[in-house]
Amino acid sequence: MASAATVVTGAAGGIGSAIAARLAGAGRRLVLIDRRPPELPAGADGISLACDIADPASVAAAFQHIGLRVQCIDGLVNVAGRNLTASIEDMQVADWHAMLDVNVGGMLAIADAVLPLMDTAANPVIVNMASVAGYMASADHPAYVATKAGVEGLSQGLSHLLGPRGIRVHTVAPGWVDTGFTHAATASLSAAEAEALLSRAANQHLLRRIARPDEIADVVLWLLSPKARYLHGTTLFVDGGLMRVH
Amino acid sequence: MSRIAVFGPASELTEAIIDCLSRQDGQVVRVATAAVNPLAPANEDAIAAAFDGLGAITGLVCVTLDPRSTATGPLSWARWTEASRGIATIALLGLRHGGPLVQPGGAIVLVAAPGPSDPASEAAHGILLGLSRGASGGFAARGIRVNRVATDFTRNAADQAEAVAFLVSDAARFVTGADIGRGRQEER
Numbered sequence: 001m002a003s004a005a006t007v008v009t010g011a012a013g014g015i016g017s018a019i020a021a022r023l024a025g026a027g028r029r030l031v032l033i034d035r036r037p038p039e040l041p042a043g044a045d046g047i048s049l050a051c052d053i054a055d056p057a058s059v060a061a062a063f064q065h066i067g068l069r070v071q072c073i074d075g076l077v078n079v080a081g082r083n084l085t086a087s088i089e090d091m092q093v094a095d096w097h098a099m100l101d102v103n104v105g106g107m108l109a110i111a112d113a114v115l116p117l118m119d120t121a122a123n124p125v126i127v128n129m130a131s132v133a134g135y136m137a138s139a140d141h142p143a144y145v146a147t148k149a150g151v152e153g154l155s156q157g158l159s160h161l162l163g164p165r166g167i168r169v170h171t172v173a174p175g176w177v178d179t180g181f182t183h184a185a186t187a188s189l190s191a192a193e194a195e196a197l198l199s200r201a202a203n204q205h206l207l208r209r210i211a212r213p214d215e216i217a218d219v220v221l222w223l224l225s226p227k228a229r230y231l232h233g234t235t236l237f238v239d240g241g242l243m244r245v246h
Numbered sequence: 247m248s249r250i251a252v253f254g255p256a257s258e259l260t261e262a263i264i265d266c267l268s269r270q271d272g273q274v275v276r277v278a279t280a281a282v283n284p285l286a287p288a289n290e291d292a293i294a295a296a297f298d299g300l301g302a303i304t305g306l307v308c309v310t311l312d313p314r315s316t317a318t319g320p321l322s323w324a325r326w327t328e329a330s331r332g333i334a335t336i337a338l339l340g341l342r343h344g345g346p347l348v349q350p351g352g353a354i355v356l357v358a359a360p361g362p363s364d365p366a367s368e369a370a371h372g373i374l375l376g377l378s379r380g381a382s383g384g385f386a387a388r389g390i391r392v393n394r395v396a397t398d399f400t401r402n403a404a405d406q407a408e409a410v411a412f413l414v415s416d417a418a419r420f421v422t423g424a425d426i427g428r429g430r431q432e433e434r
């Protein structure tokens with residue numbers, strides 16, 4: 001029997017690709033998903049697919065394909081996510097729904113698609129990517145805050161549903177991470193303003209720097225491993241102490 | 247003198263909140279409940295019209311409701327759509343159209359009626375919580391508080407209504423971005 005595979009969504013992004021690289025390094029088989037097929041890490045075993053996680057037809061098609069290649073999935077890392085800069089007053093309802101459907105509904109849809117393939121896994125685990133932002137007030141990004149808090153609610157609901165089946169569910173909440181996602185937030189700023197923002201961001205963390213993506217990936221890898229086998233339904237802050245400052 | 251608008255679909259909780267607030271001083275206004283159909287919450291024009299002409303208010307209560315239909319599987323997309331729209335989108339539209347009417351020093355409370363407890367609804371309740379946290383930032387700039395009351399910390403609508411009444415009252419004048427209750431529901 002072929003070995004079990006681990007699914008990573010958002011695997012073309014900063015955090016997702018770092019997780020894929022760590023998983024490949026640990027010899028895991030990969031199923032990588034993003035809007036465009038992500039690159040498989042060099043030497044990795046697995047498949048890579050384009051899929052819009054917020055489109056049920058796209059998810060169904062992707063998993064029809066995955067089912068032909070993979071008999072067992074032992075890990076799901078729901079990383080794909082997006083941001084929206086808009087106040088409550090200015091936000092378009094369609095944009096709000098897109099935020100809900102990618103950041104939360106997409107995680108639910110992928111979990112639903114993965115579950116039938118998890119039944120035979122020895123150590124099945126789901127990890128959902130939230131953010132410290134889900135705990136904070138924000139005039140500019142209320143939809144991001146709302147959906148990231150929603151991820152924790154989703155994990156809570158899944159932990160109740162799946163715990164009795166032996167499937168562990170976790171939430172990981174990073175602080176600022178050095179990825180394209182963070183740089184997009186500075187894209188409209190002058191170099192000096194961007195520098196000032198990033199330095200303020202660094203100082204929000206007790207460790208006085210923002211995270212590298214591999215620092216999130218290492219924690220995810222540990223949660224997926226049997227070493228974390230009695231951890232269930234928890235939210236792990238990987239935030240250099242940011243939540244202790246706020 | 248307080249003037250509190252209660253916005254949301256017809257529900258036992260909506261009635262309990264109006265009841266509870268009516269026992270206090272001040273005016274309670276029901277904002278056209280019929281305009282809020284949890285199954286078609288994107289019906290934004292009707293919601294905007296319901297707030298039209300309401301004038302200044304000191305408090306806004308947004309009641310939301312997960313309209314669970316039995317035909318949907320617990321992890322299906324249909325289930326996700328109804329739970330997220332029924333709870334989170336209704337709250338967004340209430341905030342958007344009712345929020346600007348709230349005067350400085352006023353308060354907003356988001357609350358969900360008791361309902362099913364499955365991953366879709368837990369996620370939607372989480373979004374409601376996050377929306378109150380997130381929105382508390384923008385509204386604070388206008389001196390307005392935003393809080394959430396969770397569904398399950400008590401087992402009936404009357405007790406939930408008491409928590410709502412507390413959060414819109416002056417006794418809670420330094421409470422914002424907060425949450426009363428844990429969010430899980432009795433039908434687990």
Ligand SMILES: NC(=O)c1ccc[n+]([C@@H]2O[C@H](COP(=O)([O-])OP(=O)(O)OC[C@H]3O[C@@H](n4cnc5c(N)ncnc54)[C@H](O)[C@@H]3O)[C@@H](O)[C@H]2O)c1
Nearest residue numbers: 010012013014015035052053080081131174176177179181
């Ligand atoms: N970078 C940070 O500071 C930070 C902090 C906390 C949490 N997070 C969260 O971590 C996750 C990854 O962030 P990142 O920094 O790697 O961002 P990123 O933008 O580099 O990666 C996100 C990836 O998700 C993919 N994606 C978006 N919508 C999708 C869809 N509908 N279907 C499939 N894929 C989709 C994008 O194509 C992208 O590759 C996100 O959920 C984000 O909210 C990021």
